[in-house]
Amino acid sequence: MSLRISEHTACRAIEPSLRNIPKGLRCPAQGFLPWVSTATTIPNPEGVAYLRSNSSQVRFPTSQTNMTVAQQPPIELGQTIRNDFPILSVIARGKPLVYLDNAATSQKPLAVIEALDEYWTEANANVHRGVHFLSERATERFETARETVRRFVNAGDTNEIIFTKGCTEGINLVSTGLQRHSAGLSARSTKGNADPNSPLPKINPGDVILVSAMEHHSNLVPWQMLAQQTGAIVKPIPITEVGEIDLEAYAQLLRDNRVKVVAIVHISNSIGTINPVKQILAMAHKAGAITLVDGAQAGPHWLVDVQDLDADFYTLSCHKIYAPTGIGVLYGKRHLLEALPAYQGGGSMVRTVSFQETSYAEIPAKFEPGTPNIAGVVGLGAAIEYLESLSEALPFVRMVRAGEGEGVGDAGSGSRQKLQNTMHAIHQHELLLANRATQLLSEIPGVNLIGTAAEKAGIVSFTINGVHPHDIGSILDGEGIAIRAGHHCCMPLMTRYSIPATARASFALYNTLEEADALAAGVRKVKEMFT
Amino acid sequence: MDLRELYQEVILDHNKRPRNKGKVINANRHAEGYNPLCGDMVALTVKTEGDKVTDIAFDGQGCAISTASASMMTEAVKGKTVEEAEEMFKAFQKMVTSQGVEPECEDQLGEEIMSLAGVREHPVRIKCATLAWHALHAALQGEEKVTTE
Numbered sequence: 001m002s003l004r005i006s007e008h009t010a011c012r013a014i015e016p017s018l019r020n021i022p023k024g025l026r027c028p029a030q031g032f033l034p035w036v037s038t039a040t041t042i043p044n045p046e047g048v049a050y051l052r053s054n055s056s057q058v059r060f061p062t063s064q065t066n067m068t069v070a071q072q073p074p075i076e077l078g079q080t081i082r083n084d085f086p087i088l089s090v091i092a093r094g095k096p097l098v099y100l101d102n103a104a105t106s107q108k109p110l111a112v113i114e115a116l117d118e119y120w121t122e123a124n125a126n127v128h129r130g131v132h133f134l135s136e137r138a139t140e141r142f143e144t145a146r147e148t149v150r151r152f153v154n155a156g157d158t159n160e161i162i163f164t165k166g167c168t169e170g171i172n173l174v175s176t177g178l179q180r181h182s183a184g185l186s187a188r189s190t191k192g193n194a195d196p197n198s199p200l201p202k203i204n205p206g207d208v209i210l211v212s213a214m215e216h217h218s219n220l221v222p223w224q225m226l227a228q229q230t231g232a233i234v235k236p237i238p239i240t241e242v243g244e245i246d247l248e249a250y251a252q253l254l255r256d257n258r259v260k261v262v263a264i265v266h267i268s269n270s271i272g273t274i275n276p277v278k279q280i281l282a283m284a285h286k287a288g289a290i291t292l293v294d295g296a297q298a299g300p301h302w303l304v305d306v307q308d309l310d311a312d313f314y315t316l317s318c319h320k321i322y323a324p325t326g327i328g329v330l331y332g333k334r335h336l337l338e339a340l341p342a343y344q345g346g347g348s349m350v351r352t353v354s355f356q357e358t359s360y361a362e363i364p365a366k367f368e369p370g371t372p373n374i375a376g377v378v379g380l381g382a383a384i385e386y387l388e389s390l391s392e393a394l395p396f397v398r399m400v401r402a403g404e405g406e407g408v409g410d411a412g413s414g415s416r417q418k419l420q421n422t423m424h425a426i427h428q429h430e431l432l433l434a435n436r437a438t439q440l441l442s443e444i445p446g447v448n449l450i451g452t453a454a455e456k457a458g459i460v461s462f463t464i465n466g467v468h469p470h471d472i473g474s475i476l477d478g479e480g481i482a483i484r485a486g487h488h489c490c491m492p493l494m495t496r497y498s499i500p501a502t503a504r505a506s507f508a509l510y511n512t513l514e515e516a517d518a519l520a521a522g523v524r525k526v527k528e529m530f531t
Numbered sequence: 532m533d534l535r536e537l538y539q540e541v542i543l544d545h546n547k548r549p550r551n552k553g554k555v556i557n558a559n560r561h562a563e564g565y566n567p568l569c570g571d572m573v574a575l576t577v578k579t580e581g582d583k584v585t586d587i588a589f590d591g592q593g594c595a596i597s598t599a600s601a602s603m604m605t606e607a608v609k610g611k612t613v614e615e616a617e618e619m620f621k622a623f624q625k626m627v628t629s630q631g632v633e634p635e636c637e638d639q640l641g642e643e644i645m646s647l648a649g650v651r652e653h654p655v656r657i658k659c660a661t662l663a664w665h666a667l668h669a670a671l672q673g674e675e676k677v678t679t680e
């Protein structure tokens with residue numbers, strides 16, 4: 001089998017000044033896909049193609065109908081696309097930066113930086129307000145990004161996408177709306193009562209809100225505040241020692257007929273567990289509860305499909321998805337968003353205003369008062385388009401799990417298919433690095449891995465006997481390695497494991513196996529210093 | 532960057548074998564210090580007789596910098612007057628936040644404590660170093676809980 005890159009793609013990739021190249025493919029002067037310039041393909045009996053260029057030889061698994069990703073991990077992903085992320089060439093403390101704090105925030109590809117630049121220099125104006133040229137241009141870009149996000153999470157309706165300032169705000173928007181609904185307030189105007197036929201539950205004293213024991217504070221504190229206002233009780237769904245949801249205990253908790261809300265993290269930021277949310281949500285719905293999924297860590301690393309999950313609400317933190325800070329997404333099912341009282345009042349969220357009564361606009365405007373983070377939204381659109389473009393530009397990304405989706409071994413035509421390819425490749429790549437790091441760390445005496453669930457994302461949390469995580473963080477920092485040390489906004493989870501904190505390395509698509517090795521070498525250095 | 536500057540031998544030694552770790556029985560002053568950023572906690576128990584600090588111990592959990600700093604602090608203030616201890620607290624604050632060498636700080640604090648000066652290059656770690664001193668100040672002033680925020 002041979003592997004082909006169209007001349008068109010190759011030429012777009014090596015000639016950044018070409019005006020019509022999609023943003024995602026524009027790149028720093030030299031560097032992006034160095035191998036494409038003189039690419040020739042050499043068929044090879046193992047099903048592996050070699051692409052030759054003047055400078056390097058890169059090995060790619062080729063597409064095969066029955067190939068599974070696990071058999072042929074795209075190990076070159078990090079090396080190949082690193083140049084798309086200019087910040088990765090920073091020298092930190094005199095050493096090349098090894099950025100392993102991706103769960104805190106991700107770095108931004110040039111495609112996003114350029115989209116922002118272009119927005120500020122060519123399109124800046126307020127949205128939904130002006131009749132002039134620039135305002136129309138800004139509005140068009142803003143609303144195009146909303147459609148791009150719809151594709152990204154596979155929502156059925158573009159109006160189900162609400163832009164917020166972050167994952168945290170999305171959760172607060174829902175919890176506050178439920179509180180107002182429970183207080184009997186209208187979802188349509190500043191006067192009147194809640195619709196008696198509302199699909200949303202009223203939360204009464206003694207009702208139960210379930211969260212898991214591994215929640216980020218942002219998916220716990222808003223519910224505690226709701227409980228405080230309504231007299232409800234927040235209960236944790238226990239987790240097992242390895243860091244998986246205890247499904248039996250969960251089923252038991254649901255048997256209490258008072259569970260009104262189940263709020264659960266999709267992928268744990270502290271220990272990397274990928275929760276079986278589809279099953280968890282189905283159980284919740286059967287028990288009559290509404291559901292919210294905190295997808296902050298899933299968005300960047302996992303193909304999110306809100307319809308397949310059947311999530312009532314799903315939140316994203318977009319600065320973790322290679323987009324700027326200050327932007328988040330709340331997805332909600334249309335009928336639920338319509339039934340939810342407004343969060344903040346102001347301009348843009350109204351239909352008619354008088355001193356007697358103000359009626360609210362339709363969704364999504366109802367939940368987007370004031371001037372939004374327009375540049376952030378444009379940057380988010382560019383980030384998602386960048387991910388989609390990877391599927392096209394990187395031949396080895398043309399892999400989906402055997403038997404999954406149409407077009408196995410084919411880049412597919414639709415954007416959704418492209419995203420599916422990219423997100424699978426990203427997940428497999430990150431898993432490969434995390435597994436390498438896990439393996440190397442577990443060989444070091446005195447290192448304890450925290451969170452060893454069967455289904456994990458590229459997050460490795462650990463402690464070292466006798467060494468506080470902050471000291472691990474500082475010493476690794478001296479090696480140019482950025483990790484996070486602390487409780488990761490999950491104090492109850494730390495309590496669950498009887499530890500004050502962990503050191504956490506979190507991988508992204510641009511990390512490499514060498515960086516996983518550097519982490520392990522750094523940890524050995526920490527041990528040396530402290531013994 | 533060489534982290535030996537921050538993690539000097541004396542610091543690592545105090546971290547490994549902290550002095551005055553535990554509780555003073557019959558303490559008449561105590562305070563807890565928290566660093567909410569990292570969850571570090573130090574619980575100080577102090578016994579004063581007249582104007583003298585006759586006994587002092589610390590408990591809790593923290594990084595090497597905060598543990599070593601607490602350990603050194605307890606050694607340094609034991610036997611000093613309350614006023615002298617407060618002066619040392621001020622000198623310590625000055626030492627970790629100033630840019631250059633402060634000879635008068637060194638005179639007051641001694642060489643060992645000066646080994647913590649490396650935190651100046653690591654702004655987020657300054658609070659680790661000052662936590663125990665803030666707790667001392669609070670205990671001597673009669674406050675019970677302090678945070679580094």
Ligand SMILES: Cc1ncc(COP(=O)(O)O)c(C=O)c1O
Nearest residue numbers: 166167168216218269294296317
């Ligand atoms: C699992 C999880 N939930 C929620 C959040 C909060 O996201 P943000 O700070 O962007 O609102 C984070 C980010 O730290 C997270 O990792």
